[in-house]
Amino acid sequence: MISFENISKSFNNKAILDSVSGAFQAGQMSLVIGASGTGKSLLIKCLIGLIMPDQGNSLFDGRDLVYGDKPLQTEIRREMGMLFQGGALFDSKNIEENVRFPLDILTTMSLGEKQDRVNACLTQVGLPNVQRKMPNELSGGMKKRAGIARAIVNHPKYLFCDEPNSGLDPQTALKIDELIAEVTSTYQTTTVVVTHDMNTILSLGDFILFLHQGKKLWEGSSKDILHTSLTELQDFLFVGKFKELLSPSN
Template sequence: MIKVDNIKKRFGEEEILKGISTVFHKGKTNLIIGQSGSGKTVMLKCLLGLFKPEEGLIYYEEKAIQHMNEEQQRDLREEIGMLFQGGALFDSMNIEENVMFPLRMFTKQKKSEMLDRVNEVLSRVNLEGVNKKYPAEISGGMQKRVSIARAIVNRPKYLFCDEPNSGLDPKTATVIDNLIQEITHEFDITTVVVTHDMNSVMEIGENIVFLKNGVLVWQGNNTDIFNTDNVDVTDFVYSSDLFKKIREIQLKER
């Protein structure tokens, strides 16, 4: 569980986050959505400790990042998995080496132990037998699954995903969404996904935080979002072609 308590973040005179408070639940896919410039990425970087809020606290379980010493912050980083927007695989490393990288960084395991774990997570994302291939030799969807394997290889308690479906076709994006949700439930991870993809909202939005101009204006799940009368949310949601069609069907059924 991650708790955000009244965080505010400024750059110069511009206040980007304006007192946001919320909770991201363990064992659920927590989504942060909103228009460009709403503060999604800044909030993600605050959660990761890359940006320090001017006000407010961010708690991992019961401990605020701001109150952690250097050793505690290092320990926390070892409990975090990150799925980057572009995958961020190392082109010069094969798949096995890419997935093993966090184990080399954060553990003192033997090579055989690391390899066993690499094969375990590659199997979990349905990518057996690709160990010696390089990122350029596999598809974009496969690259994203490799990135997921790397993100979970250290058995993280927290998983952060930044636009995980960026550049993927709808069918592959759904596969990635479902895989993220399955892993979240299976390993009881606190997963936070920043996305603009309304298909993701519909597929895996178990806890959705909607930001507008740095303010949290609505929170609910993928069922609630269809029924809300919050104008900011409905304007955003029904600007999607997919949701326009869903809305038309709903109105016809009434």
């Protein structure tokens, strides 16, 4: 479980995150949603220590990442997997080398053991024969799949995905959602997804945290979200006639 309390961050005297608190449970696919610029990705960066919050802390199964000592921070980060927007693959490395990278820097496994693990992960994400291909030879969806393989290659306890469906067609986006959900269930990871994809929000949100202007205004499940009376959340989810579907009279 990841719990966090009063996470705040300002830039140039402008508050981007304002005392955001919450918790993400193991074995669940938790979503962080909200309009662009509302602090979604910044919240994740503060939780994992890429950016130091002005105040607040994040606990990974009770261990304080923000204020823990260096050995503890390293220990926690070894247990993380991260899927960045676009996949963020190294252009100069082939797919096997990209997926193997976390094993190269975090483990003492033999080359044969690493290759076995890489092949297993690529097979799991539906890319069994791309080891020697370069990133520029893959489609956008395949790059995302390779990124997921890299994110899970070290058996992470915590998986973070930043806009995994960005730039993908609806069918491919659905497959990526299903793959992340499968990984979460298989490994019982604490999975956190930053997204504004409506299919993801309405179908896969075991837990959803809604940010608006840097504050947490709502939390609940994908089932709860259809019945919200919160105006800001309705405005984010639906426009025009679709908003009428959420009115109490319907």
